[in-house]
Amino acid sequence: MTLTYYLVLAAILFTIGAVGVLVRRNAIVVFMCVELMLNSVNLTLVTFARATGTIDGQIMAFFVMVVAAAEVVVGLAIIMSIYRTRRSASVDDANLLKY
């Protein structure tokens, strides 16, 4: 077993997250799929940090986590305020900017 396995696993997880973003309609689940993509990228960063023998990859993963936390807070607040006005958390219902 080599480090390649981790990288391939991260690629598959990233793909599942991307497909989830495309397929799911619930805005919260779409958000969770984005989180999954960020997590798989973190796994890649940690794996490469180990491969190259530098600590910078781990620091990048740490920053990704911080940004993800901030992004989740703001995103969930946006979803909640949309839900309050439109009574729906579906991404199809927020279409006022469409035309």
Added chain:
Amino acid sequence: MTETLSGGETVVFWVLGPIALAGALGMVLSRNAIHSALWLVNTMLALGVFYVVQEAPFLGAVQIIVYTGAIMILFLFVLMLVGRDSSDSVVETLRGQRVAAIVLGLGFAALVGAGIARATQELTATGLDAVQGEQGNIAAIAESLFTDYLLAFEVTSALLITAAVGAMVLAHIEREPGSRQTQKELSRARFLTSEKPQTLPGPGVFARANSVAVPAILPDGTPSEASLATGIEPETPDQMPRPTGREQLGTPDAALGTLDPAPGGPAAGEWSTDR
């Protein structure tokens, strides 16, 4: 395949890798959003163990504490606020979008996976021992974070405070002062306008069942319409004759000799017919 990792790590990978994959697939496939969140927790915990195995114990702890502990709980809170029953609709808004997305995903996974597998065949695990030395993982991260990445770290604090303020602004509901009625005003309004200021009888009280669809039975044996929740079809579970003596005496009004029959409300036998 240049280098083999240790046997224990192989076992960990082959146990937790499928669990992480199953969590990701379950998150995308389950229709209930709460099930999705729990599947994602599964995946994140597996990834946290992967970090620990790959010489990143600090990130593993942060993954479990921040991601599964804080972020997913935040997700669950918002799910509960938005409503648990907000399941996904299975209707496709764009025709063929789902199939196209799956084909795209398979193609992407095949291309990226094959590319990574080919490109990293010669990848050797150098390990972090040379960088960390005696001080260990956390001290090494701290040393790099507070020297090389100090500016990014400071900018992160600005990002976090902005996110906190932004979330408060977005989630705040502006209420005009005085728009909310006090308890005194509510009570006064109820006594002034309502015919029945007292509490309505609960469903199933004094009846033989505790379902919300079973009306309460008033002391004279008649089912009370006021006890039923609105929007529920009333049902009569069983209309066994109660040993109240009502059969002999009739309604209490009749027994007491008043002239008027009981005003309002259905008669005693009205709901006892078979539905």
